[in-house]
Amino acid sequence: xxxxxxxxxxxxxxxxxxxxxxxxxxxxxxxxxxxxxxxxxxxxxxxxxxxxxxxxxxxxxxxxxxxxxxxxxxxxxxxxxxxxxxxxxxxxxxxxxxxxxxxxxxxxxxxxxxxxxxxxxxxxxxxxxxxxxxxxxxxxxxxxxxxxxxxxxxxxxxxxxxxxxxxxxxxxxxxxxxxxxxxxxxxxxxxxxxxxxxxxxxxxxxxxxxxxxxxxxxxxxxxxxxxxxxxxxxxxxxxxxxxxxxxxxxxxxxxxxxxxxxxxxxxxxxxxxxxxxxxxxxxxxxxxxxxxxxxxxxxxxxxxxxxxxxxxxxxxxxxxxxxxxxxxxxxxxxx
Numbered sequence: 001x002x003x004x005x006x007x008x009x010x011x012x013x014x015x016x017x018x019x020x021x022x023x024x025x026x027x028x029x030x031x032x033x034x035x036x037x038x039x040x041x042x043x044x045x046x047x048x049x050x051x052x053x054x055x056x057x058x059x060x061x062x063x064x065x066x067x068x069x070x071x072x073x074x075x076x077x078x079x080x081x082x083x084x085x086x087x088x089x090x091x092x093x094x095x096x097x098x099x100x101x102x103x104x105x106x107x108x109x110x111x112x113x114x115x116x117x118x119x120x121x122x123x124x125x126x127x128x129x130x131x132x133x134x135x136x137x138x139x140x141x142x143x144x145x146x147x148x149x150x151x152x153x154x155x156x157x158x159x160x161x162x163x164x165x166x167x168x169x170x171x172x173x174x175x176x177x178x179x180x181x182x183x184x185x186x187x188x189x190x191x192x193x194x195x196x197x198x199x200x201x202x203x204x205x206x207x208x209x210x211x212x213x214x215x216x217x218x219x220x221x222x223x224x225x226x227x228x229x230x231x232x233x234x235x236x237x238x239x240x241x242x243x244x245x246x247x248x249x250x251x252x253x254x255x256x257x258x259x260x261x262x263x264x265x266x267x268x269x270x271x272x273x274x275x276x277x278x279x280x281x282x283x284x285x286x287x288x289x290x291x292x293x294x295x296x297x298x299x300x301x302x303x304x305x306x307x308x309x310x311x312x313x314x315x316x317x318x319x320x321x322x323x324x325x326x327x328x329x330x331x332x333x334x335x
Contacts, residue, residue, distance in 0.1 A: 028056075028064040030253050032089040032261070035079045036241070037197050039221040040069040043279065044092060044148050044241055047272035051264045058260050063253070065090070065261075071198040077177075084140070089249040092148065092241040095132065096178045102135045104323050108147075109237045110315060111184040112303035113331045117149075117277050120238050123330040131326055132242075142245040144262060146269035149276035150239040151215030154231055159210045161230040161295045165189075165305040174200055174212040180315070184236070187309040188302070201227060215239060216283040217276060225290045232295045234302060243269075307335050 034052075038044055045067055052065040073079050073088060076097055082088035084101075099106035107128070114120045123129065124147050136143035155162045155173070162168060168188035175181035177194040185192040193209045203209055204227035211228065213236065219225055243265055250258060284294055306312060312335030316324045328334060 029062040032065045033068060034065050034090040035068045035073040035088050036092040037071050037076050038069060042221050043272050043276050045069045047268045051268050054264050055261055059257055063257050063261060075196050075198060083244060083246055086246050086248055090245050092243050094239055094241055096180055097176055098242065099178060102139050104135050104319055105132055106178060106180045107319050107323055107327055109180055109239060111237050111306055112299060113334060114238050119330050128326040131323055136244065140247050142247055142250045144243040144265045146266040148241040148269050149273040150241060151217055151276050151280040152235040153213045153215050153237050153239055155211060155213045155234045156228040157211035157230045158204060158228050162232040163295055163297055165302050172209045174203060174209040184311060187306055187311045204228065216280045216287060219287060220283055225287050225292045229293060230295065231292050232297050234297055235299060
C-alpha cells in the first residue's frame with residue numbers, strides 16, 4: 001500500500017506537473033489537454049502524471065498529455081463547455097457534477113447508499129457503471145472504463161459539530177452546484193449554498209456558509225482545516241472522478257494510440273483507488289494536529305431521516321426504474 005505524507009504529495013505533485021517527458025524533441029502528433037478542479041498534489045493529478053509519462057514513452061512522444069489542475073482552465077462548468085466544444089481534449093469530473101449534462105451520472109452519489117469501497121467498485125465496475133458510461137456516450141463524450149477515487153465525504157463546520165440529523169437544522173452548508181446534494185441536505189433541514197470548489201475557501205473565511213462536506217483528502221490538500229473547526233465522520237456519500245474525452249479529438253487519434261492512452265488511464269485508476277482509500281483512512285491524525293476536531297456519528301440515524309423524508313423515493317423517480325434497480329442490486333433496498 002502506498003503511504004504519502006503531505007510533504008511527499010506536494011513534492012510529487014510539483015515534480016509531476018513540472019517535468020514532462022522530454023526525450024523526443026519533435027512536436028507531438030497529438031497534444032491532449034487534461035483539466036480538472038482539484039489541486040496538483042491531489043492523487044488524481046499525481047496518477048495522471050504517471051499516465052502522462054507512460055503514454056509519452058509508449059507512443060515515442062507522439063501523444064503528449066498536458067495537465068491543468070485546480071481550475072487553471074476555468075470553473076468546472078467552463079471546462080465542461082470546453083470539453084464539449086473540443087477546446088479541451090480531456091476532463092476529469094465527479095458524476096454528481098456531470099449530472100447537469102448526464103443526469104444519471106450522479107447516481108453514485110446517492111446519500112448513505114454505499115457502506116464500503118468494495119460496494120462502490122462492485123457497482124461502478126459492473127452493470128451500474130456500464131449504464132452510466134453509456135449515458136456519457138449518448139451525450140457525445142468518451143468515458144474511460146475505470147473511475148478514479150476521491151473518497152467518502154465528511155461534514156465539517158466552523159460553528160458547531162454535527163452529531164445528529166437535528167444538528168443540520170438551519171445549518172448553512174456549502175455544496176457543489178448539484179440538485180442531488182441540495183436535495184439531500186434540505187431533507188435534513190439544512191440550508192445548502194451552491195458554491196464552486198475554487199471559491200469555497202474564501203466563502204468559509206467570509207462565513208457565506210457555516211460548513212462544507214468533502215473527503216478528508218480534499219480537506220487536506222486545499223487546507224480547509226484552516227477555516228473549519230469540527231469534522232463529523234458522516235460518510236454520507238462516495239465521490240469520485242470519471243475521465244472523459246471529447247469525441248472528435250479522441251477519434252482523430254489512430255486506434256493503436258487510443259488503446260495506449262485508455263489502457264494506462266484505466267490501469268492507473270486501480271492503483272489510485274487504493275492510494276486514496278489508504279489516505280482517507282489515515283489522515284485523521286494529520287488533520288487533528290492541524291486543529292480539526294473529529295466526531296463520530298450514528299450513520300443509521302441520518303439514513304433513516306432520508307427514508308422518512310421521501311428522499312430515496314424522489315430520486316428513484318428521477319433516475320428511473322432501470323438505473324435504480326442497478327444501484328440497489330449492489331446497495332440493497334434503499335428507502
